[in-house]
Amino acid sequence: MASKSGTISTYSPLFSRKNPNFTNGVRSDGRHFHECRLAFLRTGAVNAASGSAYAEFGNTKVIVSVFGPRESKKAMMYSDTGRLNCSVSFTTFSTPIRGQGSEHKEFSSMLHKALEGAIMLETFPKTTVDVFALVLESGGSELPVIISCASLALADAGIAMFDLVTSVSVSCFKDDLVIDPVFEEESCQDGSLMIVCMPLRNEVTQLTVTGEWSTPKVHEAMDLCLGACSKLGDIMRLCLKEAASTLQ
Amino acid sequence: MGLSLGEKNYIKGGIADDLRCDGRRRLDYRSIAIDTGVIPQANGSARVRMGSTDVIASVKAELGKPSSYRHDCGKVSIFVDCSPTAAPMFEGRGGDELSTELSVALERCLLGGKSGSGAGIDLSSLKIVEGKMCWDLYIDGLVISSDGNLLDALGIAIKAALSNTGIPKVEAMPGTSAEEEPEIDISDDEFTRLDSSKVPIIVTLTKVGRHYVVDATIEEESQMSSAVSMSVNRQGDVCGLTKRGGAGLDPSIIIDMVSVAKHLSQQLIATVDSEIYAAEARESSA
Amino acid sequence: MRDVNFAMTQTQKVRLKRALQCLRDCSVASSPVIVADTIPVNLEDNILKGHGTAELEGEVVATLCGAVERVNKLVLVRPFRARYKPEIGDIVVGRVIEVAPKRWRLDINFIQDAILMLSSMNLPDGIQRRRTAVDELNMRSIFEENDVICAEVRGSQNDGSLHLQARSQKYGKLEKGQLLSVSPYLVKRRKQHFHYLEQYGVDLILGCNGYIWVGAHSDGGGKNEDFEDLSAKLEDKMEVEVSPLAPHKEEASSVPLGTRENVCRLANAIRILSLLGFNISMELILDTVVASVTWNTTVRDMLGGEFYTRIAEREAERRSSKRATQV
Known part of the structure; x- marks a missing residue:
């Protein structure tokens, strides 16, 4: 293990910055390049909320609770549509280095943009829906997990939506495309592409690309992601069906 | 939360009659469910559920420098965060007041006096190189859902998390002079378990009318005139006390x-210890 | 079934899983739909698309997770966990949030707060007259903030706000008890929502909005107006009278211990049934309470793993035997 000399800084022995070595097309956690992590999804994690969901994708654990629709507390002009309020926060112990999660302040607005296309805001005029996401552990591709988990929580709360929202991201390393990257892979990726889509409606609501991509590579990545999104959508529907089947 | 006068009188009457709204007696705790090892990235973690109250505690060990007046000890700090998933009013700065109050109360109960006596954790076991390097333990509490009695639940969660904590073994290279920074080798596989047998348990007694109840729900807490939170360790010594409420x-x-809290704490410690043991057995078999 | 927060042993978890599986197999209602599932309709009829549905490429899809209901040509989706959807004539239990000029605003678990106008309320002296300025100033003597009130839904106004009325003797302030909150989906609309359980001395009000009031029986002054026919009266339920005419007492008379225990038992039974996701009906509540007494469960153990598992098993048995006799 690394031995440290020189000035002391807080150092967490569990965190290591290794280059991911892809031996024979197998990643550090045993997956193939185009294989997503196993998803564990559950609704009803928080009793006090109108709807809630807990998602565990490998080492990324997120809990989302939805409150509402309820009266808008801020004095507002009459509006025909409802208001959506999103907030994402990281716990202090979610990242290997304590307190690093506050670097992701933009996640709240990205979650808002991802969800507002899918929610039928006109079904709850003059009221607000609050979506609070809490990342308990961040092990790579947090935002896609947050978005999928939030859409599950909204369905659990009975908010009318056009379709469930699923999201997957892909990292590129020179010529290889690696789907659903973990933390180590994300930190040394050459580029990333994240898609947010509504699988049954076949509509993409958000697409963000960073890094240098050739056009065929973009097409390949999009196909890969859309395939993964629809599989994730099926898993989410199964989870909701199971939760609903005991309610009679 | 608001309660009507009729409901308030009903709750007070129930407490006076020793039959609370959910059927418990005044000195009965709700059923406690403990899971350990919920945050694999942390050195130790635990999740405690009592009724609808749901809290998580995690312990992280990082390298740091000992403070100037205690050369041979490590440092411990406790932070509590009330997340907006528990209640919308905790969004932004809304939960700050409650978080600070809980953090301060926990530090008072668990960390002992300035000289180190009465501390739940033996700080000298966190020393690596005297005067130069030590372990800093950061204990983070997270409130996921609140239904009263957060302090007791966090106390139990911290105790469970500490008993679940493994500090990596460190070897300091010998032969460094007093001026240089020491070289150390941190092991990846070998961990020493933290000794948590001295960690005290917090018991909160809420006074409603002329009687005290333990493990108050959020409705009962809204009726309290004052509350006393006491931490007691296995030996029966009082390790910290806070009085809340203006009355x-x-x-x-x-x-x-x-004396009532002391009496209750012995039972509670026994229950909590057996639950922690069962939780760790589940974790290691999973 | 929501997340259960009490400690359960391994055997209890196994038994519970088996009971829940049996319940799933016995479920007779139509299979639930999830958001964006296609709802099978005969495309030739002119189907009216109700709440929770939308059209996509000529097909009807659901926008909510719930159960599909068809009434003649109307297809709608009733959501499992949504906010309460008020209908005219529903009995609701609500809490006063604000005392505004000439009205009270109540929280009834709806997306908005409901309004109870001063003119929709009986005055303390019982006379029907125009409300004067003095009446407005005395509103707080009738209902204050945080009071729990039982009322009936009158209808929605043009601006979308919901109005309630509490003109009859049986509506009004509720005291000497506790308010429970369950999912509105679990409380079905029946003929009777007020129940007076004579053998326990307890009033039970099942609000259609998911707020349930369990309290010691209180006699109101004044006549009791009953709307239900005799057949309902034959089962031992009676109208409850909660009169707003009763003066506001500072020192409320305390509830006797026996009644208090019964209130606790009923409340815990309702909590357990809502955790299990069963419909909250009077028969099931009474059945659960009787079972708890037969099995010698103490009131506090009703909120424990053992009782929870046994109730799930009991219901599973009941449904599977019912199914067996039907088939």
Whole structure:
């Protein structure tokens, strides 16, 4: 293990910055390049909320609770549509280095943009829906997990939506495309592409690309992601069906 | 939360009659469910559920420098975060007041006096190189869902997390002079378990009318005139005490509450220890 | 079934899983739909698309997770966990949030707060007259903030706000008890929502909005107006009278211990049934309470793993035997 000399800084022995070595097309956690992590999804994690969901994708654990629709507390002009309020926060112990999660302040607005296309805001005029996401552990591709988990929580709360929202991201390393990257892979990726889509409606609501991509590579990545999104959508529907089947 | 006068009288009457709204007696705790190892990235973690109250505690060990007046000890700090998933009013700065109050109360109960006596954790076991390097333990509490009695739940969660904590073994390279920074080798596989047998348990007694109840729900807490939170360790010594609430208390009542809390704590410690043991057995078999 | 927060042993978890599986197999209602599932309709009829549905490429899809209901040509989706959807004539239990000029605003678990106008309320002296300025100033003597009130839904106004009325003797302030909150989906609309359980001395009000009031029986002054026919009266339920005419007492008379225990038992039974996701009906509540007494469960153990598992098993048995006799 690394031995440290020189000035002391807080150092967490569990965190290591290794280059991911892809031996024979197998990643550090045993997956193939185009294989997503196993998803564990559950609704009803928080009793006090109108709807809630807990998602565990490998080492990324997120809990989302939805409150509402309820009266808008801020004095507002009459509006025909409802208001959506999103907030994402990281716990202090979610990242290997304590307190690093506050670097992701933009996640709240990205979650808002991802969800507002899918929610039928006109079904709850003059009221607000609050979506609070809490990342308990961040092990790579947090935002896609947050978005999928939030859409599950909204369905659990009975908010009318056009379709469930699923999201997957892909990292590129020179010529290889690696789907659903973990933390180590994300930190040394050459580029990333994240898609947010509504699988049954076949509509993409958000697409963000960073890094240098050739056009065929973009097409390949999009196909890969859309395939993964629809599989994730099926898993989410199964989870909701199971939760609903005991309610009679 | 608001309660009507009729409901308030009903709750007070129930407490006076020793039959609370959910059927418990005044000194009964709700069923406690403990899971350990919920945050694999942390050195130790635990999740405690009592009724609808749901809290998580995690312990992280990082390298740091000992403070100037205690060369041979490590440092411990406790932070509590009330997340907006528990209640919308905790969004932004809304939960800050409650978080600070809980953090301060926990530090007072668990960390002991300035000289280190009465501390739940043996700080000298966190020393690596005297005067130069030590372990800093950061204990983070997270409130996921609140239904009263957060302090007790966090106390139990911290105790469970500490008993689940493994500090990596460190070897300091010998032969460094007093001026240089020491070289150390941190092991990846070998961990020493933290000794948590001395960690105390917090018991909160809430005074409603003329009686005290333990493990108050959020409705009962809204009726309290005052509350006393006491931490007691396995030996029966009082390790910290906080009085909350504005109403004044007769000193004899405080003494009575202290003895009641001491009595309850022994049972609670036994229950919590067996639950922690069962939780760790589940974790290692999973 | 929501997340259960009490400690359960391994055997209890196994038994519970088996009971829940049996319940799933016995479920007779139509299979639930999830958001964006296609709802099978005969495309030739002119189907009216109700709440929770939308059209996509000529097909009807659901926008909510719930159960599909068809009434003649109307297809709608009733959501499992949504906010309460008020209908005219529903009995609701609500809490006063604000005392505004000439009205009270109540929280009834709806997306908005409901309004109870001063003119929709009986005056303390019982006379029907125009409300004067003095009446407005005395509103707080009738209902204050945080009071729990039982009322009936009158209808929605043009601006979308919901109005309630509490003109009859049986509506009004509720005291000496506790308010429970369950999912509105679990409380079905029946003929009777007020129940007076004579053998326990307890009033039970099942609000259609998911707020349930369990309290010691209180006699109101004044006549009791009953709307239900005799057949309902034959089962031992009676109208409850909660009169707003009763003066506001500072020192409320305390509830006797026996009644208090019964209130606790009923409340815990309702909590357990809502955790299990069963419909909250009077028969099931009474059945659960009787079972708890037969099995010698203490009131506090009703909120424990053992009782929870046994109730799930009991219901599973009941449904599977019912199914067996039907088939």
